[in-house]
Amino acid sequence: MRVVPRLDLLRMLGMLGAALLLVAASPAALAQPAPGKASPEEVCKGCHLDYFNGYAASKHGVKGDERTPASMGGCLACHGDAALEHAAKGGGKGVGGIFSFSNPKVPAEEKAKVCLTCHQSGARVNWQLSSHANNDVACSSCHSVHAGDKDKVRIKATQFEVCGSCHRTQRAQINYPSHHPIKEGKVVCSSCHQPHGSVGPNMLVKGTVNETCYTCHAEKRGPFLWEHPPVREDCTNCHTPHGSINTPLLKARGPWLCQQCHSAQFHPSTLYSGTGLPPPTGNAAQQLLARSCLNCHTQVHGSNHPSGPRWTR
Numbered sequence: 001m002r003v004v005p006r007l008d009l010l011r012m013l014g015m016l017g018a019a020l021l022l023v024a025a026s027p028a029a030l031a032q033p034a035p036g037k038a039s040p041e042e043v044c045k046g047c048h049l050d051y052f053n054g055y056a057a058s059k060h061g062v063k064g065d066e067r068t069p070a071s072m073g074g075c076l077a078c079h080g081d082a083a084l085e086h087a088a089k090g091g092g093k094g095v096g097g098i099f100s101f102s103n104p105k106v107p108a109e110e111k112a113k114v115c116l117t118c119h120q121s122g123a124r125v126n127w128q129l130s131s132h133a134n135n136d137v138a139c140s141s142c143h144s145v146h147a148g149d150k151d152k153v154r155i156k157a158t159q160f161e162v163c164g165s166c167h168r169t170q171r172a173q174i175n176y177p178s179h180h181p182i183k184e185g186k187v188v189c190s191s192c193h194q195p196h197g198s199v200g201p202n203m204l205v206k207g208t209v210n211e212t213c214y215t216c217h218a219e220k221r222g223p224f225l226w227e228h229p230p231v232r233e234d235c236t237n238c239h240t241p242h243g244s245i246n247t248p249l250l251k252a253r254g255p256w257l258c259q260q261c262h263s264a265q266f267h268p269s270t271l272y273s274g275t276g277l278p279p280p281t282g283n284a285a286q287q288l289l290a291r292s293c294l295n296c297h298t299q300v301h302g303s304n305h306p307s308g309p310r311w312t313r
Contacts, residue, residue, distance in 0.1 A: 040087035041074045047091050051146040058148035067118065078114055078145075101140040111138035126197030133197070137166075142195065159188045163195075173243030180241065180249075187216075192241070209234050224302030226309050230261065231301050254292030 045052035055061050056070075063070040069077035076083050079099045086096030101111050112133065116124065119139075127133055142153045142162055152158040160182050164171030174182045181187055189195070192212050194205045206212040213235045214221045220231070230237040238257060239249045246253045252260075267287070287293055294300060299311040307313060 040076075040084055043087040044075050044083070054144075054146040054148040054150070056148075058145070060145060061148075069118075101138070101145075108136040108138035108141070109133075111140055115139040123194060124196045126194075126199065128197070130195075130197030131203055132195060156185045156188050159190065163189045170242045173240070176243035176245055178245070178247045178249050179243035191216075209236055220301045222302050224304055225306070226299075226303040226311060228300060228302055228311060254294060255287045258293045 041052065059065075060068050061070045062068050065071060069075075078101075079086075082097040082099060084096075086092075086098040089095050099114070100106065101114075112127065116127065120127075144151050144153075153162040160171065160174065173179065182189070190205075192205060193203050194200075195203065198204055200207045200212070201209070204212045206215065210232075220235075222232070235241075238251060240251050241249065244250055246257075250257055287295075289295070297311045299305070299308060299313060301311075303309075303311045303313060305313045
């Protein structure tokens with residue numbers, strides 16, 4: 001049998017002690033329940049089996065990941081130590097003082113605080129300054145944690161249902177003839193908006209309206225030899241983003257949209273009206289038919305053609 005020298009033995013013991021200290025100081029170790037406070041998951045799922053199955057199938061339920069609630073006390077990680085008393089007394093609404101995310105009496109800030117203990121970084125870094133936080137919207141107002149992969153707000157086909165439960169005007173607008181393909185599942189609200197907070201207006205994913213639009217409509221970015229000022233300024237000068245009765249998402253039909261700015265330039269200053277449409281006169285101005293002003297000014301977003309200062313080519 002090999003005899004370990006005393007010096008080597010002391011070194012080995014020192015290394016072992018350091019390793020134990022690192023393990024004890026790890027987030028997973030610090031987050032474990034105190035002795036005698038094992039997670040009551042087995043008791044909980046006796047009544048909340050549907051919730052438990054969704055939680056177990058979600059990322060929260062992965063016990064092999066030290067960052068998840070499953071490895072940090074299970075039900076206790078989110079619902080607090082009162083879940084032990086709740087389980088011990090057989091459950092029931094309000095029994096044991098369990099922290100309930102569905103309780104309307106619990107402030108939204110307190111509910112969000114529980115989630116932010118883990119989800120503070122990344123897309124949630126601006127949460128405290130977001131419109132949602134300032135209007136008492138909690139994480140659980142939109143997310144169904146126990147639904148696992150079936151959380152509606154994270155599914156393209158159903159996200160607008162969750163957002164539309166509060167934003168009813170926008171929900172109506174996506175049913176207009178001209179709309180972004182939200183109902184079709186090609187884009188979702190979060191394609192343009194950052195629901196957890198943003199440095200841009202209206203919680204947009206980018207700093208400005210135009211930068212957000214350019215994430216899909218890159219061909220409108222330019223730079224152009226001949227630029228159209230309202231286009232460079234803000235896309236919503238002409239377009240309404242959620243839906244319109246005018247194609248394509250225009251705030252008003254041409255030429256009336258254009259003449260909100262161009263009332264006396266290059267064409268007669270008299271505003272066009274429907275009085276020239278046939279019948280009975282038969283002499284309708286070309287600016288009123290088909291694509292209106294865009295019959296000639298086809299490159300209204302900007303032109304690179306040497307002969308296109310009026311965005312005609």
